[in-house]
Amino acid sequence: MPRRRRYDEGQDGEQVMKIAVSACLLGENCKYNGGNNLSGELARLLEGHTVIPVCPEVLGGLPVPRVPAEIVDGTVMNREGTSVDAAFRRGAEKALETVKSARADLIILQPRSPSCGVKQVYDGTFSGTLIPGQGVFAELASRSGFRVADAEDVLSDRILRIMYYEGIMDRIREAAEQAETDPEALSQALPELRELEAYYSGSEWKEDFAADEAGLLPEGLKRGVLSQDGVWNLLERFRETGQG
Numbered sequence: 059m060p061r062r063r064r065y066d067e068g069q070d071g072e073q074v075m076k077i078a079v080s081a082c083l084l085g086e087n088c089k090y091n092g093g094n095n096l097s098g099e100l101a102r103l104l105e106g107h108t109v110i111p112v113c114p115e116v117l118g119g120l121p122v123p124r125v126p127a128e129i130v131d132g133t134v135m136n137r138e139g140t141s142v143d144a145a146f147r148r149g150a151e152k153a154l155e156t157v158k159s160a161r162a163d164l165i166i167l168q169p170r171s172p173s174c175g176v177k178q179v180y181d182g183t184f185s186g187t188l189i190p191g192q193g194v195f196a197e198l199a200s201r202s203g204f205r206v207a208d209a210e211d212v213l214s215d216r217i218l219r220i221m222y223y224e225g226i227m228d229r230i231r232e233a234a235e236q237a238e239t240d241p242e243a244l245s246q247a248l249p250e251l252r253e254l255e256a257y258y259s260g261s262e263w264k265e266d267f268a269a270d271e272a273g274l275l276p277e278g279l280k281r282g283v284l285s286q287d288g289v290w291n292l293l294e295r296f297r298e299t300g301q302g
């Protein structure tokens with residue numbers, strides 16, 4: 059049974075989640091090669107929530123760029139054969155302190171990283187081979203009771219998926235209001251409207267609705283998108299304008 063909790067309320071009374079995110083996913087150039095993993099899909103999901111960037115490896119004192127590392131028999135080693143385990147573990151502890159003091163509701167992490175990987179990591183042979191497992195920070199955060207999600211699971215993790223479509227619904231509602239003065243607003247919203255329609259008419263919406271009915275969603279998770287009437291009325295509003 060998932061932990062049920064109430065999220066903070068924003069200025070307009072809506073629930074605001076505090077979400078810790080791998081800093082590289084937010085566009086920070088903290089990757090081993092000096093680059094980032096900016097994700098537009100994730101940025102859309104995070105809109106309206108409080109975001110806490112964390113890079114455990116930088117927090118552990120590692121430089122950017124740095125020699126890539128993998129977990130070899132439980133110890134983090136870089137490709138040159140030097141142990142960087144202490145820095146990785148120090149960074150994971152510091153990142154844990156950050157998410158604890160921010161009271162993060164959720165942590166979204168970069169896949170496959172020796173620090174941040176949630177489901178898979180490289181096998182320690184530096185050959186690109188993946189094995190089931192978690193990075194040092196992901197493992198520590200999960201063990202400490204945090205809900206940890208893989209950034210590639212935005213549409214397959216139920217909570218992330220509901221947040222994602224909830225954001226789309228908010229933007230479409232906003233576009234419908236703006237359309238009174240700016241007819242272009244509706245046509246700009248069309249791609250997201252199609253996404254919402256596909257979700258609403260597919261099996262995932264039914265599964266999410268059933269999970270809500272069964273009390274499996276965290277209390278306070280914003281979930282207007284699971285209101286049949288709410289989505290139907292919004293789609294109808296577009297159909298009336300000839301855009302739906």
Ligand code: SF4
Pocket residue numbers: 080081082083088089090112113114115116168171173174
């Ligand atoms: S430690 Fe995590 S946040 Fe930092 S660069 Fe690696 S994957 Fe990104």
